[in-house]
Amino acid sequence: DTAVSQTPKYLVTQMGNDKSIKCEQNLGHDTMYWYKQDSKKFLKIMFSYNNKELIINETVPNRFSPKSPDKAHLNLHINSLELGDSAVYFCASSQEEAATTEKLFFGSGTQLSVL
Amino acid sequence: RKEVEQDPGPFNVPEGATVAFNCTYSNSASQSFFWYRQDCRKEPKLLMSVYSSGNEDGRFTAQLNRASQYISLLIRDSKLSDSATYLCAVNIDSWGKFQFGAGTQVVVTP
Numbered sequence: 001d002t003a004v005s006q007t008p009k010y011l012v013t014q015m016g017n018d019k020s021i022k023c024e025q026n027l028g029h030d031t032m033y034w035y036k037q038d039s040k041k042f043l044k045i046m047f048s049y050n051n052k053e054l055i056i057n058e059t060v061p062n063r064f065s066p067k068s069p070d071k072a073h074l075n076l077h078i079n080s081l082e083l084g085d086s087a088v089y090f091c092a093s094s095q096e097e098a099a100t101t102e103k104l105f106f107g108s109g110t111q112l113s114v115l
Numbered sequence: 116r117k118e119v120e121q122d123p124g125p126f127n128v129p130e131g132a133t134v135a136f137n138c139t140y141s142n143s144a145s146q147s148f149f150w151y152r153q154d155c156r157k158e159p160k161l162l163m164s165v166y167s168s169g170n171e172d173g174r175f176t177a178q179l180n181r182a183s184q185y186i187s188l189l190i191r192d193s194k195l196s197d198s199a200t201y202l203c204a205v206n207i208d209s210w211g212k213f214q215f216g217a218g219t220q221v222v223v224t225p
Contacts, residue, residue, distance in 0.1 A: 035215075043159065043202065043215040056212055090158055103149060104204075104213070106158035 003027050006091045006107035013081055014115055021076045021110045023091030031055070032074035033092040033104070034066060043090070049074050081114045088112070118142060119205050121216035128193045128223050135189040136219045138203030147206040148186045150177055152199045153218060159202055162188075193223045 006023040013019055025032060033056075034046040048056035049068040063079040078085060088109045094102040121138045128134040140148075148165035163170065165177040165186045176189040186205075190197055200218040207214045 041200070041217050045212055045214075048212070103161045103164065104151075104159075106160070108158050109156075111156075 004091055004093055004105050004107040006089075006110055008110060009108065010111050010113075012113045012115065015081055015083060017081050018077070018079045019081060019112070020078070021089055021091075021112075023074050023076070023107055025072055025091075025093040025105070025107075027093055027095075027105060029093040029095050029105070030071060031094045031102075032068065032071070033094075034074065034076050035090040035092060035106075037088045037090060037109075039087070047074075047076075078112075081112075083114050086112055086114045118207060119203060119214045119216040121201075121203060121219045123217060124220040125222045126219065128190075128197075128221060130193055130195060130223055130225055132193050133189065133191050134193060134221060135187055136201070136221075137185045137187045138205070138216050138219075139183075139185040140203075140205040140214075141184070142205070142207050143181075143184060145205045145207060147213075148177075148179060149204040149213075150175075150186075150188050151202040151204055151215075153202055154199050159215075162201070190221070193221075195223050195225065197221060198223045 004025045031050045033048040037043045047066045051071045052068045065077045068074045091107040092104040150162040151159040152162045153159040163172045169178040174191045178187045200220045202218045203216040204213045
């Protein structure tokens with residue numbers, strides 16, 4: 001009964017490959033996010049979706065493409081992986097969009113290593 | 116100046132002692148503030164929200180100082196299990212975008 005689950009937990013791949021990370025939440029939340037945590041531990045928002053609609057799109061290379069087939073799922077596809085993409089990627093969800101009082105529930109993270 | 120800044124630490128705290136640390140933010144229009152706890156190689160988990168009047172949850176006390184634009188977290192009677200990295204989160208727009216600090220590491224020693 002994990003609230004926010006993402007797979008895989010570890011992803012090791014070669015430069016230039018394309019990979020996807022999947023995320024699902026069973027909390028009934030309307031908003032889902034992707035965050036990236038780099039080696040310096042900064043947790044930066046990449047995207048947020050509310051009910052399948054893109055709300056936040058930070059300055060992220062267009063090699064990163066989020067896809068939300070329904071409000072319980074937000075997947076992240078990355079094309080042409082680069083060394084600098086190595087990081088931990090966290091999926092998160094919150095109850096409402098544009099509700100600044102909403103707390104975030106995070107998935108356990110996907111550690112991506114690009115060789 | 117970074118939008119949200121924290122002293123990275125580590126703060127080495129003897130068990131049973133009190134530790135406090137701050138998080139400064141640059142956007143004076145920020146309205147929502149949170150403290151998250153992150154254990155090594157794990158996901159951040161909400162510790163507590165920070166309310167304008169300050170709030171307490173057991174051994175944890177959070178304060179907001181709007182004039183100086185910082186929030187603080189105080190941990191009393193530190194336990195070994197309090198060892199973690201504490202991230203502050205500050206909303207930077209009305210669309211649910213939060214900026215996280217890089218975290219303050221706390222190490223509680225026996």
